[in-house]
Amino acid sequence: MHSYDEPVYLISVVANMLKIHPQTLRQYERDGLIEPARTQGRMRLYSQRDIDRMKMILRLTRDMGVNLAGVDVILRLKEQMEKMEQEIEYLKEELSKVNRHGVVPSGKAVVKKSHYDLVIFEGE
Numbered sequence: 001m002h003s004y005d006e007p008v009y010l011i012s013v014v015a016n017m018l019k020i021h022p023q024t025l026r027q028y029e030r031d032g033l034i035e036p037a038r039t040q041g042r043m044r045l046y047s048q049r050d051i052d053r054m055k056m057i058l059r060l061t062r063d064m065g066v067n068l069a070g071v072d073v074i075l076r077l078k079e080q081m082e083k084m085e086q087e088i089e090y091l092k093e094e095l096s097k098v099n100r101h102g103v104v105p106s107g108k109a110v111v112k113k114s115h116y117d118l119v120i121f122e123g124e
Contacts, residue, residue: 007045
């Protein structure tokens with residue numbers, strides 16, 4: 001069994017799996033939507049992750065009518081969200097460490113000083 005990220009599938013196999021023309025895969029690569037690995041002989045190899053990404057691209061274009069520029073924006077936003085989710089998980093772990101020890105280490109403490117003016121108007 002291959003890992004999720006291991007590039008093992010040839011372009012003809014992937015095109016057949018997804019029921020698309022190999023030229024479509026080449027177009028997605030030219031547009032920067034996918035980036036298959038290359039052998040030393042420059043043959044494209046796709047991983048299961050690449051195939052799942054292409055399935056999402058096809059779902060967006062075929063089922064939802066999104067053009068390739070829109071797909072690019074959606075995929076970039078999805079990647080940003082995934083990075084943010086990882087950061088949130090990291091911060092949750094750090095917070096749980098703080099909660100266990102009851103003290104925030106001075107090297108990790110964030111202190112913000114700000115001044116706010118409060119103005120209260122009396123109604124008539």
